[in-house]
Amino acid sequence: MSTSTEQPTAGHAELAATTLLRFATAGSVDDGKSTLVGRLLHDSKSVLVDQLEAVEHASRSRGQEAPDLALLTDGLRAEREQGITIDVAYRYFATPRRRFILADTPGHVQYTRNMVTGASTAELAVVLVDARNGVVEQTRRHAAVAALLRVPHVVLAVNKMDLVEYRESVFAAIAEEFTTYASELGVPEITAIPISALAGDNVVEPSANMDWYGGPTVLEHLETVPVSHDLTACHARFPVQYVIRPQTAEHPDYRGYAGQIAAGAFRVGEQVTVLPSGRTSTITAIDALGESVDIAWAPQSVTLRLADDIDISRGDLIAPSGDAPATSQDVEATVCHVADTPLTVGQRVLLKHTTRTVKAIVKEIPSRLTLDDLSQHPEPGRLVANDIGRVKVRTAEPLALDAYADSRRTGSFLLIDPADGTTLAAGMAGESFATAKATAAVDDEEGWDF
Amino acid sequence: MTTVAHVHDATDSPFALTHLDSLESEAVHIFREVAGEFERPVILFSGGKDSIVMLHLALKAFAPAAVPFSLLHVDTGHNFPEVIEYRDRVVAEHGLRLHVASVQEYIDAGKLRERPDGTRNPLQTVPLTEAIQQHRFDAVFGGGRRDEEKARAKERVFSLRDEFSQWDPRRQRPELWQLYNGRHAPGEHVRVFPLSNWTELDVWQYIQREKIALPEIYFAHEREVFARNGMWLTAGAWGGPKENETVERRLIRYRTVGDMSCTGAVDSDATTLEAVIAEIAASRLTERGATRADDKLSEAAMEDRKREGYF
Numbered sequence: 001m002s003t004s005t006e007q008p009t010a011g012h013a014e015l016a017a018t019t020l021l022r023f024a025t026a027g028s029v030d031d032g033k034s035t036l037v038g039r040l041l042h043d044s045k046s047v048l049v050d051q052l053e054a055v056e057h058a059s060r061s062r063g064q065e066a067p068d069l070a071l072l073t074d075g076l077r078a079e080r081e082q083g084i085t086i087d088v089a090y091r092y093f094a095t096p097r098r099r100f101i102l103a104d105t106p107g108h109v110q111y112t113r114n115m116v117t118g119a120s121t122a123e124l125a126v127v128l129v130d131a132r133n134g135v136v137e138q139t140r141r142h143a144a145v146a147a148l149l150r151v152p153h154v155v156l157a158v159n160k161m162d163l164v165e166y167r168e169s170v171f172a173a174i175a176e177e178f179t180t181y182a183s184e185l186g187v188p189e190i191t192a193i194p195i196s197a198l199a200g201d202n203v204v205e206p207s208a209n210m211d212w213y214g215g216p217t218v219l220e221h222l223e224t225v226p227v228s229h230d231l232t233a234c235h236a237r238f239p240v241q242y243v244i245r246p247q248t249a250e251h252p253d254y255r256g257y258a259g260q261i262a263a264g265a266f267r268v269g270e271q272v273t274v275l276p277s278g279r280t281s282t283i284t285a286i287d288a289l290g291e292s293v294d295i296a297w298a299p300q301s302v303t304l305r306l307a308d309d310i311d312i313s314r315g316d317l318i319a320p321s322g323d324a325p326a327t328s329q330d331v332e333a334t335v336c337h338v339a340d341t342p343l344t345v346g347q348r349v350l351l352k353h354t355t356r357t358v359k360a361i362v363k364e365i366p367s368r369l370t371l372d373d374l375s376q377h378p379e380p381g382r383l384v385a386n387d388i389g390r391v392k393v394r395t396a397e398p399l400a401l402d403a404y405a406d407s408r409r410t411g412s413f414l415l416i417d418p419a420d421g422t423t424l425a426a427g428m429a430g431e432s433f434a435t436a437k438a439t440a441a442v443d444d445e446e447g448w449d450f
Numbered sequence: 451m452t453t454v455a456h457v458h459d460a461t462d463s464p465f466a467l468t469h470l471d472s473l474e475s476e477a478v479h480i481f482r483e484v485a486g487e488f489e490r491p492v493i494l495f496s497g498g499k500d501s502i503v504m505l506h507l508a509l510k511a512f513a514p515a516a517v518p519f520s521l522l523h524v525d526t527g528h529n530f531p532e533v534i535e536y537r538d539r540v541v542a543e544h545g546l547r548l549h550v551a552s553v554q555e556y557i558d559a560g561k562l563r564e565r566p567d568g569t570r571n572p573l574q575t576v577p578l579t580e581a582i583q584q585h586r587f588d589a590v591f592g593g594g595r596r597d598e599e600k601a602r603a604k605e606r607v608f609s610l611r612d613e614f615s616q617w618d619p620r621r622q623r624p625e626l627w628q629l630y631n632g633r634h635a636p637g638e639h640v641r642v643f644p645l646s647n648w649t650e651l652d653v654w655q656y657i658q659r660e661k662i663a664l665p666e667i668y669f670a671h672e673r674e675v676f677a678r679n680g681m682w683l684t685a686g687a688w689g690g691p692k693e694n695e696t697v698e699r700r701l702i703r704y705r706t707v708g709d710m711s712c713t714g715a716v717d718s719d720a721t722t723l724e725a726v727i728a729e730i731a732a733s734r735l736t737e738r739g740a741t742r743a744d745d746k747l748s749e750a751a752m753e754d755r756k757r758e759g760y761f
Contacts, residue, residue, distance in 0.1 A: 421633025
């Protein structure tokens with residue numbers, strides 16, 4: 001009935017938070033992922049009284065003395081167990097430094113598509129390991145998916161340190177093994193943190209039990225990891241979403257190309273090429289949601305205006321003339337199959353790439369990846385739910401597709417069933433792991449040169 | 451919270467967007483995707499803060515052209531007069547087209563029956579879904595946010611509904627990158643939630659930043675209210691108070707705006723945006739936990755209603 005203000009809270013400080021970090025968690029149920037998520041939410045004071053009361057009530061009715069923080073995410077888990085949702089849940093919290101969108105993904109191998117979904121928009125992935133078990137198959141799988149999806153930052157959270165007497169040697173061995181493995185996959189940045197989600201060590205508060213550890217807590221790392229890459233290294237890309245033509249007395253000649261900058265930056269005065277037509281023009285104005293600007297960058301939603309009245313429509317791509325991608329009707333990619341019906345050679349599909357949807361046919365499925373041991377099975381003929389494989393697709397129209405390694409936004413696509421609109425597969429164009437050749441050279445037969 | 455000083459203290463790159471700019475850019479992208487892919491989209495507009503923010507984002511997304519969507523208001527007949535007045539003012543100001551689906555008309559025609567508890571919120575589903583069918587809307591924007599409620603937390607940005615407007619949590623499409631799949635069969639439609647990733651505080655901070663006008667009931671004012679089920683409800687012709695309930699005059703404001711029969715007010719002296727934001731930041735109750743009776747009808751009330759076609 002009243003807005004409770006008795007408790008001092010983190011609320012006021014949240015108002016100062018400036019940037020947003022999207023991250024994903026991966027780990028099987030036994031690794032303590034729910035407890036870690038619960039601890040992050042609870043210790044950052046993101047759990048409100050009515051939510052905590054529900055957890056306390058549920059904990060009491062289960063005979064537990066202290067509130068079980070895993071129950072904060074348990075509502076969803078219970079529904080998954082009933083088969084209602086096998087899905088990513090998004091959670092929101094904030095600290096004085098940053099706001100967070102957490103994609104809480106189920107970690108079991110059969111839910112690979114959900115980890116792929118969560119990782120697709122993540123700037124950082126937290127991979128959880130049980131300190132007693134070390135790096136296991138599941139850990140390698142999570143590292144492989146993070147590498148495949150090109151998640152820029154990976155955190156290895158070595159959990160349950162309380163159960164190995166907080167020994168540095170246990171942590172160091174696991175961190176060493178994981179870092180070596182993930183680096184080989186091409187994961188650019190790995191941070192290993194020893195934690196106990198249950199006891200709260202190094203999650204939000206630094207641990208008094210591990211004075212040998214001098215690094216950040218999980219939350220400190222989340223708060224300080226850089227959220228944008230260096231734009232000068234990115235190829236600028238602008239998929240045209242919508243053409244704005246008011247045709248009013250006030251704006252009789254206004255013709256703007258609306259879209260969200262997918263990568264890099266665009267400047268007024270820059271010469272650009274429109275794909276697939278190949279026509280060129282110059283940017284005369286950039287309208288950034290009501291403000292006229294000289295430069296705009298990803299992921300801003302803007303409207304570009306060009307010097308020449310050329311034919312441009314939804315689905316076209318605008319790029320700097322000196323740095324435009326090649327167009328092709330033959331797409332080679334790694335896909336994660338996300339539908340319950342299989343993907344087969346010869347199947348007719350729709351391919352959605354940025355703002356363009358074209359007809360396509362699956363010409364070949366050269367190989368399927370076994371996530372357990374990262375071995376490669378040639379010519380599987382089909383991919384079923386949660387499979388990751390290589391495909392060759394022929395499209396009805398040329399696409400301006402980048403390698404996913406260069407641009408997550410313009411190197412990714414969906415395969416869609418034209419009959420019922422089902423999303424069949426998530427595609428990543430080009431080679432998939434950074435060190436593919438080097439790894440394949442180790443063992444040509446069993447290598448996973450995906 | 452203790453901060454270890456020697457920890458890497460990377461500053462964000464000069465090209466990092468603020469959290470409000472990120473959310474705004476994402477929402478505008480969603481509006482433009484719908485404009486590019488659908489034939490007959492409509493924005494659900496209740497005059498509440500979330501739908502007001504949605505409309506503001508749509509205006510920015512297509513400026514200097516007009517918003518290429520009409521509005522749909524499901525009028526329960528128990529709306530706050532200030533909100534209806536706000537609605538009509540906004541529609542006139544921006545030259546928008548407004549469709550109204552009226553719960554009262556359905557009751558008068560005998561197509562819906564008043565509930566014993568007088569709550570009209572659940573009754574909105576039928577007029578809403580029939581209006582969607584009648585106007586053949588193929589994309590329906592809603593202001594739902596995932597932080598509001600646990601059923602909404604599972605909602606996609608693009609959420610496919612069958613020809614009965616039903617939501618099937620089992621049939622949801624995985625949503626990857628920013629590639630939204632809006633394919634649908636004739637008769638089906640897609641509910642679109644551009645504010646999915648916003649929190650209540652984000653909405654208020656954005657309203658402040660953009661200087662968006664709101665209906666007066668969001669700010670503290672004196673009003674005749676009475677207590678029911680632990681909430682302050684506005685007294686009025688809609689059906690309150692009953693004989694055992696007493697009216698008193700209190701300084702209150704509304705944190706959400708919905709049907710008068712089930713939207714509770716909170717005690718507050720916040721008369722400005724700054725004061726409202728400070729109050730929400732300090733509040734230890736969730737938005738719906740504090741003010742919505744309809745979510746308390748049962749544990750899965752929202753999920754049940756959403757399955758039937760509620761927004």
